[in-house]
Amino acid sequence: MLVIPSAVILCFFPPQVYHATAPLYYLRSDTVMMSAAAASPVNVPAQPIIPTEEIPAQLGPYLKIKGKFLNFFGVLYGIQSVLVLGVAWWIALTITELVCRATGWDPDRKFHDWVGKTWSRVNMIMGGCAPSTVTGRELLPPTGQAALFVSNHASWFDIPLVAQVIPNQFKFIAAFELRKLPLVGQQLMDGKHVLIDRSSRKGQLRSFKESVAYLKRGISIFAFPEGTRSRDGRLKPFKGGVFAMATKAGVPIVPLSICGTFSTYPSSAILPLLPNSKNLAVHVHPPIDSNGKTEEELEELTRSAIISKLPPESQPLP
Numbered sequence: 488m489l490v491i492p493s494a495v496i497l498c499f500f501p502p503q504v505y506h507a508t509a510p511l512y513y514l515r516s517d518t519v520m521m522s523a524a525a526a527s528p529v530n531v532p533a534q535p536i537i538p539t540e541e542i543p544a545q546l547g548p549y550l551k552i553k554g555k556f557l558n559f560f561g562v563l564y565g566i567q568s569v570l571v572l573g574v575a576w577w578i579a580l581t582i583t584e585l586v587c588r589a590t591g592w593d594p595d596r597k598f599h600d601w602v603g604k605t606w607s608r609v610n611m612i613m614g615g616c617a618p619s620t621v622t623g624r625e626l627l628p629p630t631g632q633a634a635l636f637v638s639n640h641a642s643w644f645d646i647p648l649v650a651q652v653i654p655n656q657f658k659f660i661a662a663f664e665l666r667k668l669p670l671v672g673q674q675l676m677d678g679k680h681v682l683i684d685r686s687s688r689k690g691q692l693r694s695f696k697e698s699v700a701y702l703k704r705g706i707s708i709f710a711f712p713e714g715t716r717s718r719d720g721r722l723k724p725f726k727g728g729v730f731a732m733a734t735k736a737g738v739p740i741v742p743l744s745i746c747g748t749f750s751t752y753p754s755s756a757i758l759p760l761l762p763n764s765k766n767l768a769v770h771v772h773p774p775i776d777s778n779g780k781t782e783e784e785l786e787e788l789t790r791s792a793i794i795s796k797l798p799p800e801s802q803p804l805p
Contacts, residue, residue, distance in 0.1 A: 546760055554755075561758030564614050572613070573670055576606045580670075584677045595706060597656050599678035607647035615762025616644065616751060621652055623771030627741065630655060633702045634741045634774060635733040639793050640711035641720045641801065642748035644759065644767075649709065649743060652769045657707035660698060662715075663690070681708065695728060702736035712789070720749035722794060722803045730777070730785040739774035742789045744796035746770070770796040 542549060542556055549558035579602045587593050611617040628634045636657060638649060646659065659675070663684040666672040675682060681697050684690030698708045710732075712725035733740050747766040752759040772792040777785060794802055 542760060552757060555757045556755055556760065557757040558760055560761055561756065564616075565758050567614055568610050569670070572606060572610050576602065576670055577673070579606075580673050580677055595656070595704075596678045599674070600656055600658075603674045603678065604650045608651040611644075611647060611651065614759070615764055616759060616767065617764050618648060618652070618747075618767040618769050619764045620768035621771075622768075623773075624652075626771050626773050627653060628655060628707070628739070628774065631705055633705045633707045633736070633738045635702065635729075635736075635738055635777075636707060636709040636741050636743060637712050637729065637789055637793075638709075638743035638745050639717070639722050639797065639801065640713050640715070641717040641745070642752045642754070643716070644748040644752040645711070645716075645745050648745060648748060648767065648769060652743075652771075653707075653709075655707050657709045658698075658701055660694065660708060660710045685714075691728070695732060698732050699735045702732065702738050707738075708732065712786070716754055717749070718754050720753065720801050722790075722797060722801060724803075725786055725790065727782075730782045730789070733777040733785065734780070734782065737778060739776055740785060740789055741774050742772040742792040744768075744770040744772070744793050746796065746798055746801065749801065768796075772796075 542558065547559050549556050549561075551557075580599065583593075583598055583602060587596065587599075593599075608617070632655075634655075636649070636653065638645065658678075658680045660681045660683055661675055663682045666676050666682060674680075681694050681701070683694035698710075701708055710729050712729045713723040714726040717723050730740065746768040747763060751761060751763040751767065772795075775785060775788050775792070780788075
């Protein structure tokens with residue numbers, strides 16, 4: 488089954504094939520790391536994950552395509568996600584959208600969101616990447632009560648991870664460019680998620696108004712205050728404007744801490760590098776009342792909550 492996707496990749500990119508042998512990229516696992524040079528466990532304090540020129544030897548041979556890694560597990564995960572489950576995802580979205588347009592059913596595309604969440608859950612379970620730890624589910628707002636969900640953002644995996652953890656209907660705020668991605672773009676466009684064009688002030692204002700309108704109608708919004716993925720896994724400064732949506736709509740903010748996604752699927756990888764359920768976790772924090780608080784106060788409270796559950800290698804540098 489690997490022949491078809493590998494052949495496609497080789498046709499369009501001139502890859503370099505490597506055998507990971509040097510300990511230039513450490514994968515955190517509590518306090519034990521594997522030294523590729525010695526091929527034996529080394530008991531040393533846990534270190535930050537630092538992508539460099541190679542990946543750990545235990546993750547096998549890999550291709551390097553335009554500076555990004557793709558190993559055997561990533562190829563398998565891609566086949567599962569796109570060629571197997573992705574086909575079912577596309578069929579479900581396409582039929583649902585045709586019905587919605589023909590009948591006017593489900594104007595807020597709640598069923599679209601359910602399809603995306605179901606794909607996320609099944610795909611990550613089958614791929615060994617479902618979170619083993621989820622805390623604070625009881626803190627999630629009841630169905631029908633809108634909230635602004637926010638979390639740290641270090642990996643593409645953050646999106647399907649939170650999609651399967653939060654049962655409430657919500658809309659992502661996503662980059663406008665993602666509409667061009669196969670399947671993902673279809674989910675965002677047909678599902679009427681909020682796409683933000685950061686290149687213009689007008690586009691940003693339109694996205695802000697759209698998000699506030701959703702919140703006032705009882706539909707939650709999920710935003711990544713950092714604005715984009717962290718390139719080293721550490722929490723970055725927050726962008727402005729996110730918390731103003733909560734104060735404008737009068738809804739609470741629900742912070743979440745996402746752990747382990749960077750080591751599983753870092754920005755330096757084309758697809759996930761390994762099944763890593765045991766190290767994936769999502770922590771839901773108590774809602775923060777936005778009434779009577781400034782944006783600065785809300786940002787500080789939210790940031791502190793997120794940091795409180797992040798492992799040392801994901802926390803911001805002093």
